Amino acid sequence: MRVHIATDHAAFDLKQYLVKELTALGYEVVDHGADTYDAADDYPELIIPCAEAVAADPGSLGIVLGGSGNGEQIAANKVKGIRAGLAYNTVMARLTREHNNANVLSLGGRMQSLEDALDMAKVFLETPFSGDPRHQRRIDMLDAYEERQAR
Numbered sequence: 001m002r003v004h005i006a007t008d009h010a011a012f013d014l015k016q017y018l019v020k021e022l023t024a025l026g027y028e029v030v031d032h033g034a035d036t037y038d039a040a041d042d043y044p045e046l047i048i049p050c051a052e053a054v055a056a057d058p059g060s061l062g063i064v065l066g067g068s069g070n071g072e073q074i075a076a077n078k079v080k081g082i083r084a085g086l087a088y089n090t091v092m093a094r095l096t097r098e099h100n101n102a103n104v105l106s107l108g109g110r111m112q113s114l115e116d117a118l119d120m121a122k123v124f125l126e127t128p129f130s131g132d133p134r135h136q137r138r139i140d141m142l143d144a145y146e147e148r149q150a151r
């Protein structure tokens with residue numbers, strides 16, 4: 001599976017760690033930056049291109065990173081076709097796949113250890129959407145809203 005990943009400065013070390021660990025697990029990781037640590041970089045410029053890559057690559061998933069993950073989730077969700085979920089434990093990472101069919105996971109690099117973040121990323125990538133009609137119905141409502149806005 002292809003995994004698109006991006007971060008701002010606040011989770012730069014976490015991004016480097018996840019690229020290494022997920023690649024070792026066999027994922028095809030596409031690194032959308034930041035390429036170097038720059039304390040003045042701005043997350044929308046890094047996260048939106050990553051989310052656009054997920055939207056343009058059916059079957060892929062994305063991981064966006066920042067200090068808290070809040071702004072990164074917001075940025076990713078601006079992109080048509082993206083459902084980005086924020087996680088702070090593995091239950092959240094699992095639920096955003098099972099209930100929301102999220103195609104992007106947002107994590108805060110300042111919120112947990114590298115190892116705990118990797119656990120959340122693995123759960124997110126390994127968990128399928130439940131396909132339950134009640135969850136699909138709600139996702140369809142969101143898609144319909146997105147379509148109306150795009151007109």
Ligand SMILES: O=C(CO)[C@H](O)[C@H](O)COP(=O)(O)O
Nearest residue numbers: 010066067068069070071072
């Ligand atoms: O998490 C984030 C956005 O939600 C950013 O990574 C965070 O705001 C960056 O903070 P600073 O510029 O103080 O390092």
